Amino acid sequence: MLANVFHGPGDLRLERLPIPEVGPGGLLIRVRAASVCASDVRVFKGEKGAKPGTILGHEMVGEVAEAGAEVSEFRQGDRVTVYPVIACGACFYCQRGHRNMCLNRRTIGYNFNGAFAEYMHIPGDVVNLGNVVGVPGGLSDEEAALTEPLACSINGVEVLGLETGETLLVLGSGPMGLILTAVARVSGAGRIIVSEVSEERLRFAGEMGADVLVNPTREDLASRVMDETGGLGVDAAIVTVGAAGVVEEALKTVRKEGRVCLFAGFPPGSELRIDPNAIHYRMIRLTASQSATLTQFRRGLTLMSTGRVDLKPLVTHRFPLDEVNRAIEKRIALEGLKPEIFPGLKRGG
Numbered sequence: 001m002l003a004n005v006f007h008g009p010g011d012l013r014l015e016r017l018p019i020p021e022v023g024p025g026g027l028l029i030r031v032r033a034a035s036v037c038a039s040d041v042r043v044f045k046g047e048k049g050a051k052p053g054t055i056l057g058h059e060m061v062g063e064v065a066e067a068g069a070e071v072s073e074f075r076q077g078d079r080v081t082v083y084p085v086i087a088c089g090a091c092f093y094c095q096r097g098h099r100n101m102c103l104n105r106r107t108i109g110y111n112f113n114g115a116f117a118e119y120m121h122i123p124g125d126v127v128n129l130g131n132v133v134g135v136p137g138g139l140s141d142e143e144a145a146l147t148e149p150l151a152c153s154i155n156g157v158e159v160l161g162l163e164t165g166e167t168l169l170v171l172g173s174g175p176m177g178l179i180l181t182a183v184a185r186v187s188g189a190g191r192i193i194v195s196e197v198s199e200e201r202l203r204f205a206g207e208m209g210a211d212v213l214v215n216p217t218r219e220d221l222a223s224r225v226m227d228e229t230g231g232l233g234v235d236a237a238i239v240t241v242g243a244a245g246v247v248e249e250a251l252k253t254v255r256k257e258g259r260v261c262l263f264a265g266f267p268p269g270s271e272l273r274i275d276p277n278a279i280h281y282r283m284i285r286l287t288a289s290q291s292a293t294l295t296q297f298r299r300g301l302t303l304m305s306t307g308r309v310d311l312k313p314l315v316t317h318r319f320p321l322d323e324v325n326r327a328i329e330k331r332i333a334l335e336g337l338k339p340e341i342f343p344g345l346k347r348g349g
């Protein structure tokens with residue numbers, strides 16, 4: 001089979017590998033579509049670690065090509081997606097239902113072979129953890145491949161404790177900011193303000209449910225937020241851009257007892273300049289979200305399959321398997337939104 005293997009920063013090679021053998025409890029999945037995540041870009045740039053020799057790609061949908069003799073839940077031809085966090089199931093965090101915080105965590109696409117390949121092998125112990133989830137009929141491959149980022153966005157909104165009718169500021173309207181905007185809207189947010197320097201991405205934010213669009217290069221963000229909230233500030237803000245200065249801006253925009261969630265990952269060595277008294281006397285809660293739980297992953301599928309959230313407009317580029325490097329370059333250049341890889345697509349198709 002063909003697979004894109006990571007050998008180090010800037011070194012992602014298309015290689016021919018043997019198709020994995022399937023054990024009695026395992027599954028062999030033929031990849032139908034895989035989305036390129038900002039984390040894949042960070043791995044490629046050397047900002048985030050991945051094990052050399054690993055096939056990248058953790059946002060995917062595929063179909064069962066072969067099911068082991070002991071597998072009863074899935075059969076050949078079933079369309080599935082895979083929750084990428086492989087947890088131990090026994091540690092403190094797993095016992096609390098937070099597999100994304102597992103002390104012994106492995107992750108598909110980082111230290112466990114992922115979806116930028118023709119096939120993925122899911123061994124029996126991972127199948128038994130419930131990581132393989134059936135995809136409802138009627139949901140396109142493009143959408144199903146976005147289940148994981150949608151689940152992460154659900155986690156971000158829930159970590160904020162967003163209540164019905166509350167005002168929310170989303171800082172950044174890249175793919176994750178747009179998905180967060182859609183989740184916040186369906187979750188009952190009142191007024192959603194989006195801050196973004198790209199006019200094209202601001203337009204997308206409006207289509208995804210934002211009420212107020214602010215380009216901080218053209219107007220002062222904090223002043224505009226105060227104007228929109230009667231001088232109070234937003235109830236909550238979520239940072240989807242990995243830049244320390246954006247966090248500092250977020251802290252200026254929330255009301256007393258407001259909440260700020262760091263959703264984005266940041267480059268190594270990033271530092272914040274925070275006046276602790278600005279947090280203390282205003283009783284601001286600074287928190288973060290990372291990845292998602294299996295429950296949130298399943299709920300993401302439900303949101304899409306019932307039409308509550310439509311992520312199809314986010315898929316702006318489609319590439320064959322031998323153009324993963326080009327897809328990553330598109331993301332680095334901020335061209336479009338979500339590129340997806342289709343192993344069945346031929347170059348120029």
